[in-house]
Amino acid sequence: MRRSKKERQRLLLETIQETPFITDEELAEKFGVSVQTIRLDRLELSIPELRERIKHVAERKLEDEVKSLPIDEVIGEIIDLELDKSAISIFDVKKEHVFSRNQIARGHHLFAQANSLAVACIDDELALTAKATIRFTRQVKENERVVAKAKVTRIDRDKGRTFVEVNSYVGNELVFSGEFEMFRSANQSKKEGAKHEDSH
Numbered sequence: 001m002r003r004s005k006k007e008r009q010r011l012l013l014e015t016i017q018e019t020p021f022i023t024d025e026e027l028a029e030k031f032g033v034s035v036q037t038i039r040l041d042r043l044e045l046s047i048p049e050l051r052e053r054i055k056h057v058a059e060r061k062l063e064d065e066v067k068s069l070p071i072d073e074v075i076g077e078i079i080d081l082e083l084d085k086s087a088i089s090i091f092d093v094k095k096e097h098v099f100s101r102n103q104i105a106r107g108h109h110l111f112a113q114a115n116s117l118a119v120a121c122i123d124d125e126l127a128l129t130a131k132a133t134i135r136f137t138r139q140v141k142e143n144e145r146v147v148a149k150a151k152v153t154r155i156d157r158d159k160g161r162t163f164v165e166v167n168s169y170v171g172n173e174l175v176f177s178g179e180f181e182m183f184r185s186a187n188q189s190k191k192e193g194a195k196h197e198d199s200h
Contacts, residue, residue, distance in 0.1 A: 009041050012042075012047075015030065016047055076117070084155060087149075091145070093141065093143065105142070114180075115180065117166055125185065136175070138170075162184055165177075165180075
């Protein structure tokens with residue numbers, strides 16, 4: 001069924017409000033129109049492009065939330081965060097991130113994305129990497145987008161340790177995985193213990 005322009009734009013607006021990180025290509029497929037049409041619709045509706053939407057949502061949400069490091073020290077852009085639970089970031093591999101002779105991304109960039117995401121996950125002002133076990137499962141090339149997903153698997157408050165698992169993907173393909181043992185300051189657990197005692 002062919003929708004009118006007005007109807008399409010109304011649904012486009014709703015879709016982007018519900019899923020702000022949807023791409024123009026995905027929208028074009030969803031509405032059965034060209035990518036160019038979607039871009040024109042966005043212009044008319046004053047909806048910024050995906051990168052700007054990500055930045056806007058992330059900055060607004062994260063300035064208040066990330067405690068363990070300044071937001072501009074995170075490698076990649078955090079697009080979702082639940083402290084002590086999970087986080088997601090995206091990293092676009094550009095010319096400066098690859099070896100010039102083969103356009104393959106230097107491994108330390110993928111590690112830095114995953115490691116800084118593991119740090120950002122921690123609900124504490126001090127979080128440091130104590131140990132990391134990492135695996136690179138496929139080479140990443142220039143112009144690919146890496147989506148890193150971090151999940152807190154265990155918190156040992158007595159020892160001041162948090163365990164975070166990070167898997168990074170290009171599309172649906174796993175390119176990197178890491179298990180990070182993070183040191184956190186004991187203050188957080190003491191504060192929580194005190195809070196718990198006060199409530200009795």
